[in-house]
Amino acid sequence: MSGVTGPDPAAEPLLAVQDLRVEFRTRDGVATVLNGVSYEVAAGETLAVLGESGSGKSVTAQTVMGILDTPPGVVTGGSVRFRGEELLTASPRRRREVRGAGMAMIFQDALSALNPVFTVGFQIEEQLRVRRGMSRRDARARAVELLDQVRIPNPRGRVRQYPHEFSGGMRQRAMIAMSLALDPELLIADEPTTALDVTVQAQIMDLLAEIQRERGMGLVLITHDLGVVAQVADRIAVMYAGRVVEQADARSLYRTPAHPYTGALLDSLPRLDQKGTALNTIKGLPPSLLAIPDGCPFHPRCPRAQDRCRAEVPARHEPAPGRASACHFAEEVLAGG
Structure with missing residues (x-):
């Protein structure tokens, strides 16, 4: 339990x-x-x-x-x-x-939930800029930190990649990072x-x-x-x-x-x-x-x-x-x- x-x-x-x-x-x-x-x-x-x-x-x-x-x-x-x-x-x-x-939600189909035309980093950063008023630099740093927290290897590189470049497990981790932002x-x-x-x-x-x-x-x-x-x-x-x-x-x-x-x-x-x-x-x-x-x-x-x-x-x-x-x-x- x-x-x-x-x-x-x-x-x-x-x-x-x-x-x-x-x-x-x-x-x-x-x-x-x-x-x-x-x-x-x-x-x-x-x-x-x-x-x-x-x-x-x-x-x-x-x-x-x-x-x-x-x-x-x-x-x-x-x-x-x-x-x-x-x-x-x-x-x-x-x-x-x-x-x-x-409250936040992790959806069951990460590939459908993530926007395929934006990088994973952008999708995490967007809510930080809009909701928290962060600068692009600070939002990017926070996105890297969140990807690292959910154990995505090389978060500084991954933050620039698109959802299709992630495996199924990594996409789900990215969704968790977004939900925790x-x-x-x-x-x-x-x-x-x-x-x-x-x-x-x-x-x-x-x-x-x-x-x-x-x-x-x-x-x-x-x-x-x-x-x-x-x-x-x-x-x-x-x-x-x-x-x-x-x-x-x-x-x-x-x-x-x-x-x-x-x-x-x-x-x-x-x-x-x-x-x-x-x-x-x-x-x-x-x-x-x-x-x-x-x-x-x-x-x-x-x-x-x-x-x-x-x-x-x-x-x-x-x-x-x-x-x-x-x-x-x-x-x-x-x-x-």
Whole structure:
């Protein structure tokens, strides 16, 4: 788990997302992409957000950052507070002030996120000149320093190169350098190890953990890789069909999940003691967000589903101290029954 000292439970969270709701209004109909998402992140804490593709992980991050494409995305309810300040009703100017200096985001596809016609150095320097009023010389010196901090070899030479001249791992490091330029208090990393080999993945995650320890940042790690999460997360929020269906500290969740979906995800992990056996899978597919089924969205794939699950949406509750689950039978699931 993360080496950061645990947050003070009495302290105000750095980020608080409450009952966030987002629709995508398309030609085919209205897709309910976020359906009451809630989670909090404290200073110095790592929250991992897990779930299959389409569960709403990245849309939540984009809404928090104020970069959701509108249209088709429309925020229909909820709250996003950063250090107690409501952002959903803040002016566009205020949202821009918070982005970068308050919170920053690492995107999952560094090649697409970086502008191919400008050097990596220019893209780091630009925000320093515009937001901090630095001279070109000072901004260049800071860019070199940031590239060195993220362990890019020969930063003085690399700062003059273009994104296509960087490897995938180096582009991701450059993205991290850009996100750190304005010293944010919260970093959102959206699938930061996508398309990287296992060795580079480990290096990137070690780098993020080290930077977080040094700066005391809050970190939201969006991923579908349960192996990565086990090494770095303090707490985990599991998403399914636009809802957070379980939340717990990492150790407790891995030891005893309180939602069948979480249990199914953990069961699907390959294990060394099961060499030669077929991997467990979650039967079926995630529901279409244009037609989410009645009751619990997971019930068509859930081996525990009963009539109540097909008719009644489970409320999120605490089956045990420090645990939250949106399952009618969370207590039984937690007890292993």
